[in-house]
Amino acid sequence: MKMKKLSIYLFAIISIFLLTGCETNMVVFNPQGPNAETILGLINWSLLWMAIVIIVVMGMFITFIWKYRERPDNMDYEPPEEHGNTKWEIIWTAIPFLIVIALLIPNIQALYALEEVPEGYEDKEPITIHVTGADWKWIFSYPEEDIETVNYVNIPEDTPIIFKMTSAGTMQSFWVPALGGQKYAMAKMETELILTADNPGSYMGKNSNFNGPGYAEMEFEVLAQTQAEYDEWVEEVKERAPELTEEKYIELLKPTHLGRLTFNGTHLQWINHADPNSNSYTNPQLYYREHGYKGKTFDEEDNYKNADEMIENEHGGDSHHEH
């Protein structure tokens, strides 16, 4: 029977999905910090219930279509006129409702927990790092150490890191799947995300919110180090890295891809993009696509004029959106 084949086939992939879910090396299933662990607990809990729902529904589905299929020998069977069955209808309203509640409660707990320094890490002094998303790079400012890095962020292990996130322009989403869930970084506002790494290691971080032609490569590295290694790195930066100047910083904000950069000093001394009244650093000239009709653009009062010297490379030095 073709129907049966279909059901078996579907059932097989569902089972594969459920089984592999728990023991692969998929990043979400390999949490490296308490935030990601909390979420994984929730995911596994929901997978369990979803598996039950799927098994029950598929069981009924397969049974019914097999048992009540039309066969040459039942052509004179006329099905009864059933209107419904209150008892059954109550059952299949109530049970899903209860499942929803069972999913909701740990979800709410997790939501509140994720906003706080994770349990067991309260006695560790958290570190604050400012994150600024720009097109198409991530800028990290360490206000205490007075360091600024681009496209990578070093953190000490076992220490809660409070990321204070904002954006110099478009909306980004700051995501380090191994360490925890994502949150948006938006211009003239500040969002906060608390992540902690349990083990030293290098973790992939990326922007997951589409923001234009350079989006695909807007990645960064989170390097969790032992406290000693971290302190050493700070020392080294203090000694070797160049000073961040305002001109240099404005240069950084242009829509380009950059490699890793390290500076002494942070841009917070001139501007905090999270401040609702801060200047904007946008320049439509730099965003024209190579083809397509140009519309008119507007001069904004609160726009920092970083445009003037850039107009000459109107067609964008960036090769990523060239045809």
Place this chain on the structure above:
Amino acid sequence: MNIKWDEFFVTGDPLILGAQISIVLTMVGIIALLTYLKRWTWLWREWLTTVDHKRIGIMYILSGVVMFFRGGIDGLMMKAQTAVPENEFLNAQHYNEVFTTHGVIMILFMAMPLLIGIMNVIIPLQIGARDVAFPQLNALSFWLFFSGAMLFNISFVIGGSPDAGWTSYFPMAGKEFSPSIGNNYYAIAIQIAGIGTLISGINFIVTILKMRTKGMTLMKMPMFSWTTLITSIIIVAAFPIFTVALALMTFDRLFGAHFFTVSGGGMDMLWANLFWLWGHPEVYIVVLPAFGIFSEIVSTFSRKRLFGYTSMVIAVAGIAFLSMLVWVHHFYTMGSGPAVNSVFSLTTMLIAVPTGIKMFNWLFTMRKGRINFSTPMLWTLAFIPCFLIGGTTGVMLAMAAADFQYHNTLFLVAHFHYTLIPGVVFAVFAALYYWWPKMFGHKLNEKIGKWHFWLFVIGFNFTFFPMFFLGLDGAVRRSFTYSAESGYGPLFLLSAIGSAVLAIGFAMFVYNIYWSIRHADRNISSDPWDARTLEWATASPVQDYNFAKLPEVKTLDAFWHMKKDNEGLTIEDKEIKDIHMPNNSGIPFFMGVVFTVAGFFLVFEWYIPAAIASLGIFAGLIIRSFDYNDGHHIHAEDVRKVERKWRNRKGEVHKHVG
């Protein structure tokens, strides 16, 4: 006004050049063919000016299928690009344009017209009426939709396509970051089509509330009519929000206002908020009619009344109500805090309850039935497990804390293709196989249909199932490429192969239409599936006037009982009276043209020509206001002739006596 002609046509790309050439050739071909066959007046009289709901429905369906093709090719292009790591088939800019147009076209110009088209053909028949409440407005709806679709589609050859995603989030979609006019197309083309949809919604509400035939109380109405009614209510409640959002987007982009911009105090989150206030109800707008279609088919092919009809109605209403209260689940990650997220997690997950009710009722309709596996039923059966996966993964996404890990990944992309494709595409296929004889008087071929079915369903699962794993492994959506080290390669390749199978499946469908038009048996009864509802109580294809005498209804599944009790199947000469029908009108078509022209100028920010063209809109409205022409009569004698002809055929359950 300073027009930059050198930027007018999109140039410099072989793919686009090919498209431009083929567009020109197709147009020339169509014009030549029409002229050669002397079909211009026929086209104008029978189609462009028609107000007949069945023809309007067919035009909707035809456009929807064409748009599916366009959107599908976009889908295939994306699959080709990501099949292997670091591929260079499409560059980032292209990929962005492709997924943006894919999303918009699939939802607004494929799903909507196909479903509204099917409603148009079926609803008046199903409730035993001669037309919709406002036939002229119905035509206007179609032409506005068509105008929007055309405007949106020319963007990739003239002026440049939108490239900010079907969600077009600000600030990216604003002038600061997308200064080319591509996104003007988004704002204006969708606006025009949206007005058409809103009008459709009002039209169907009034039609269903006021034009049901004698005896058909609301609770004796077929399920598809119910879901259409509720869908229309969601349309009326949700589309004005989008109208406003798009208008504000237009103000920001064209006139420098500050609703969503970075500067001037604008708030980008407000766009997301408004978009999803419409966008979430929108996904239920496209899935509820599908639920109705499946309900009809399940009951017909199990030869059983729909199980738990009353709870089905309540469930649909419940889904509609909840659908308005969940929009924030699309931006849990925006940081509105745990309180907001908890509330919206709850409302979102609650939708599982009424949807579950529907699922179980469908299953229990089949229980104790006698299930016939014709193609419409196959699509319905495949829908259940596939949508189950889509729905349950939806519930996983609904858990806000967990969504922090799924959001914006391919897990999400897999979820919504697992809801949209079974929920919309399977339903549309099921509906077309099921109602094809009603529209055209012949069935689609069952054997080719089964090929179509198996290739499409298997291809679909292979395309989208791997995406769940990719998403959990950190692969984000809307990314035109990925590195080889990421290890995503094999699953992406599997998915791409799946999409090729899917495409062959779709090609089988097109072939089936071609084959059936040429070869299918025309000698079939007006009720080939032994069905249950009133649309089968008249000829196939349906006469202009639908019913010579409006049927009278005593129960749910009225036609089934008419057949069982041998009641109301016959008609006598003296029962046939003159029938009043609305006249054709050129105004809706004219309005479509004017809207397209005005919209086009507005997209290019050429205000004076746009203003002049908009005068045409007012002209249309004024002419309509003074138009008191209220139709013509079909004479009883002509009706008798038509009725005799089909009713007295061999094997027909309906009879003409005297």
Place this chain on the structure above:
Amino acid sequence: MSSNAEKGFPISHVVGFLISLILTFAAAWIALKTTLSIKVIMWIIGSLAVFQAGLQLVMFMHMTEGEDGKVNIINITYGAFMAAVIVLGSIWVLTSGHAAH
């Protein structure tokens, strides 16, 4: 509100008009001349506005009349519900959490 009820003089219209004038000036007076807290003022004048809108719907627009009176009532109630969801929902969502600066 059947049309037959008031053959000669449009009494309900006149009354409705007077009430709405009174409500308007009352709202203006409360808002501009009293020293209540903003919250209290907004609650009062907000209620007055809703009341006045209801008055218009019933007394001038004959919402409840005709065979579709019930449908109209459901329709407008649902519209009002949607309006509340949109306005209050948007404000709540966009001023909660980090956005509350």
Place this chain on the structure above:
Amino acid sequence: MSANLTASSDLPLEYQSEQSKMNILGFWIFLGAEIVLFATLFGVYGVLAERHAGGPTQQDIFVIKDVLIQTVLLLTSSFTCGIAIFEMRRNRLKGLITWLVITLLLGGGFLFMEINEFIHYVHEGAALQTSAFTSSLLVLLGTHGAHVALGIGWAILIIMQLLKRGLTTETTRKTFIIGLYWHFLDVVWIFIFTFVYLEGLVG
């Protein structure tokens, strides 16, 4: 679609054909959509009202006296429009047209003041492009104003039809519908008056 009369004489003329009943119901549902449309604009205004971006605030630009006059004009026009429908139901074409014309004059007065108000705003430096606050204010007011302007144009068309055809099922239905529209604009204005002007002047 069939315009056959259901000759129930106790119904007002505008309800006497099936088509008319459908049109009136359809228009009510359209008004439901309009409620959502204006609610969205109010929501947008509610979210953006305090985002002045250094530009003028509510207190800087609102002039309560003018607003009160506008309000009275519109309220009165809603009343006269009600009287017009009342006259129509008493089958008095002349009364109907007279009151309709008065309604339109009042509406025109309102519109005139609103245009002056906009000019005043722009002079005060509160243009569409100034800030989120002014954008949302002007679009909310402008949408309402555009509705009023459209209503005036539409009513003129209907008066022309009334003059030409007298009171028929169709013309009375059309008149009734524009009446609904006009009252609805007044309802919207009540909320603008309360939640934009009064709140702005209190806050």
